[in-house]
Amino acid sequence: MKKSPPDLLEPVAGNGLLHRRLFLTQGAAVLGSGLALMTARNASAAPLEVPATMKTPGAPASGYGERSRFESKVQRLPNGAAPTPGTGGSRTPLEHLEGIITPNSLHFERHHNGIPDIDPEQHRVLIHGLVERPLVFTIDALSRYPLVSRIQFLECSGNSGGLNAPEAAQQAAGALHGLVSCANWTGVPLAILLQEAGVRPEGKWLLAEGADAAGMSRSVPLAKAYDDAILALYQNGERLRPSNGYPVRLFLPGYEGNMNVKWLRRIKVTAEPTMTKDETSKYTDLLPNGRAEMFTFPMGVKSVITSPSGTQKMQGPGLYQISGIAWSGAGRIRRVEVSADRGKTWAAAALDEPVLSKALVRFRLPWRWDGSPSVLMSRATDETGAVQPTRAKLMADRGPSYRYHYNAIQSWNVTAAGEIGNVYV
Amino acid sequence: MSMSKRVVAAALLASGLATAAFAQQGPHLGVPVSEADIAAWDISIGPSGAGLPQGSGTASAGASVYATKCIACHGEKGAGKPSDQLVGGRGTLKDPAPVRTVGSYWPYATTLFDYIRRAMPWPQPQSLTPDEIYAVTAYILFLNGVIGENDVMNAATLPKVVMPNRDNFDVAYHEPRRR
Numbered sequence: 234m235k236k237s238p239p240d241l242l243e244p245v246a247g248n249g250l251l252h253r254r255l256f257l258t259q260g261a262a263v264l265g266s267g268l269a270l271m272t273a274r275n276a277s278a279a280p281l282e283v284p285a286t287m288k289t290p291g292a293p294a295s296g297y298g299e300r301s302r303f304e305s306k307v308q309r310l311p312n313g314a315a316p317t318p319g320t321g322g323s324r325t326p327l328e329h330l331e332g333i334i335t336p337n338s339l340h341f342e343r344h345h346n347g348i349p350d351i352d353p354e355q356h357r358v359l360i361h362g363l364v365e366r367p368l369v370f371t372i373d374a375l376s377r378y379p380l381v382s383r384i385q386f387l388e389c390s391g392n393s394g395g396l397n398a399p400e401a402a403q404q405a406a407g408a409l410h411g412l413v414s415c416a417n418w419t420g421v422p423l424a425i426l427l428q429e430a431g432v433r434p435e436g437k438w439l440l441a442e443g444a445d446a447a448g449m450s451r452s453v454p455l456a457k458a459y460d461d462a463i464l465a466l467y468q469n470g471e472r473l474r475p476s477n478g479y480p481v482r483l484f485l486p487g488y489e490g491n492m493n494v495k496w497l498r499r500i501k502v503t504a505e506p507t508m509t510k511d512e513t514s515k516y517t518d519l520l521p522n523g524r525a526e527m528f529t530f531p532m533g534v535k536s537v538i539t540s541p542s543g544t545q546k547m548q549g550p551g552l553y554q555i556s557g558i559a560w561s562g563a564g565r566i567r568r569v570e571v572s573a574d575r576g577k578t579w580a581a582a583a584l585d586e587p588v589l590s591k592a593l594v595r596f597r598l599p600w601r602w603d604g605s606p607s608v609l610m611s612r613a614t615d616e617t618g619a620v621q622p623t624r625a626k627l628m629a630d631r632g633p634s635y636r637y638h639y640n641a642i643q644s645w646n647v648t649a650a651g652e653i654g655n656v657y658v
Numbered sequence: 659m660s661m662s663k664r665v666v667a668a669a670l671l672a673s674g675l676a677t678a679a680f681a682q683q684g685p686h687l688g689v690p691v692s693e694a695d696i697a698a699w700d701i702s703i704g705p706s707g708a709g710l711p712q713g714s715g716t717a718s719a720g721a722s723v724y725a726t727k728c729i730a731c732h733g734e735k736g737a738g739k740p741s742d743q744l745v746g747g748r749g750t751l752k753d754p755a756p757v758r759t760v761g762s763y764w765p766y767a768t769t770l771f772d773y774i775r776r777a778m779p780w781p782q783p784q785s786l787t788p789d790e791i792y793a794v795t796a797y798i799l800f801l802n803g804v805i806g807e808n809d810v811m812n813a814a815t816l817p818k819v820v821m822p823n824r825d826n827f828d829v830a831y832h833e834p835r836r837r
């Protein structure tokens with residue numbers, strides 16, 4: 234049923250959350266008639282001068298673009314310290330980004346012994362093990378295969394793991410949750426290559442191995458390889474960045490980042506998992522009963538409000554758009570709800586199109602902040618019906634040392650002064 | 659199901675298979691390679707131990723390898739700092755701050771060999787000889803009380819080592835049912 238315009242101005246949940254359609258086309262007229270919503274700005278603007286940029290020619294075109302120098306403050310947050318500086322990574326500054334695509338220069342990184350400098354002419358990908366025909370591929374050869382292109386997220390299994398700390402760290406959204414990014418990945422379906430090599434009936438798993446100094450290696454079920462795995466060559470239209478696996482990486486949509494082996498050099502088809510270091514001693518989930526889960530591959534349903542978010546500051550009472558990202562390794566996001574009253578009441582957010590499987594989705598909801606202390610939260614539900622848990626429930630279920638696959642609801646505390654901080658509720 | 663429905667179903671199935679086969683048709687640009695020419699790359703070792711190289715080592719030999727190649731990052735006798743603690747932690751896995759080491763947590767001894775060979779020591783991965791890898795593996799297992807000081811680790815004995823925490827893992831992944 235179509236809502237009449239005045240309804241859109243009524244709060245749909247506690248503490249000033251407004252209807253998700255307020256900012257859409259039909260809402261424009263409503264906004265015009267509802268200017269009382271907006272922050273009153275009575276002071277008039279200064280006289281408008283003709284800018285200097287209109288009085289002198291601008292810079293010429295260039296071979297490879299750079300962003301505006303005024304945006305240079307937008308940086309990833311690197312870590313990795315002596316004596317092993319190449320073991321670490323950097324986080325995407327989520328609070329500075331909009332939409333769903335992560336620029337290649339800001340895609341998160343996680344390395345285990347540095348970024349190798351690989352000449353694509355010299356690089357080889359080997360498929361062997363339980364196959365009829367062991368095969369070696371060059372990058373040129375792989376580039377001639379039928380390619381597929383999809384927009385999908387990639388998230389490190391350890392993303393947000395620091396939220397298991399007893400005290401809430403006062404950091405920005407990207408520092409807390411920035412081991413997730415989303416790109417348009419293009420590559421060769423692994424199924425085609427496996428078919429050409431001829432997998433023997435006893436082959437059930439594969440070992441994927443990188444050409445880095447860690448020899449990063451993970452076991453992957455063959456079912457996933459046949460389903461939607463690709464050997465990715467392109468990231469947002471250009472060849473992969475070295476920090477994301479140049480010249481070729483395994484890409485396993487929805488699966489924990491570590492399995493998406495970068496600088497891929499070898500796929501060995503096996504009957505059983507190889508039980509590598511990174512699927513036994515790391516990336517396993519130790520539970521309070523002393524038992525550990527292994528092969529917890531898909532990343533869980535999750536969301537985070539990126540604006541307004543931690544370390545940012547409100548600019549006085551008035552109308553704001555709450556904006557954030559949601560994703561699930563199980564498929565599409567069905568719904569994102571937002572609360573402005575510490576989780577007492579919730580309102581459905583608008584989801585920007587396209588809403589893609591295993592991709593970031595952007596959600597938005599108008600909020601009229603009256604200047605009172607508030608707690609903002611977002612809660613995502615995916616197409617399987619899985620709902621993002623509260624932090625209290627996740628910690629109770631999975632224990633205080635749980636750090637991989639942390640996907641609890643993020644809460645942002647807004648003080649009367651407009652300071653925004655990370656808070657546990 | 660009637661005969662006609664069955665025929666239709668079979669036809670649909672056949673066309674579906676044909677589509678799948680078409681979708682998977684590649685240009686066959688991989689170059690065949692012999693097992694002998696793969697050997698230098700085929701370094702992964704699973705729990706069966708298949709592919710373990712010849713050679714052997716004991717904890718006492720491993721102690722000297724450790725002292726020159728490992729101690730700077732992993733500390734005296736695997737105590738850790740600045741990098742991972744390798745020894746101790748048994749009985750802590752139910753604690754609020756569990757200590758996960760080779761002895762307390764790792765389910766397979768073959769993983770230790772595999773990882774040391776491919777990635778350690780951190781500044782010079784793939785630089786240790788098989789004897790050195792067996793020896794330093796034996797040393798870490800000995801420090802954790804998993805094997806004796808004079809037990810020889812080699813391609814036959816290493817896969818037989820039963821790690822203390824081996825039976826405390828549950829596999830969360832389940833093969834999808836075929837449609």
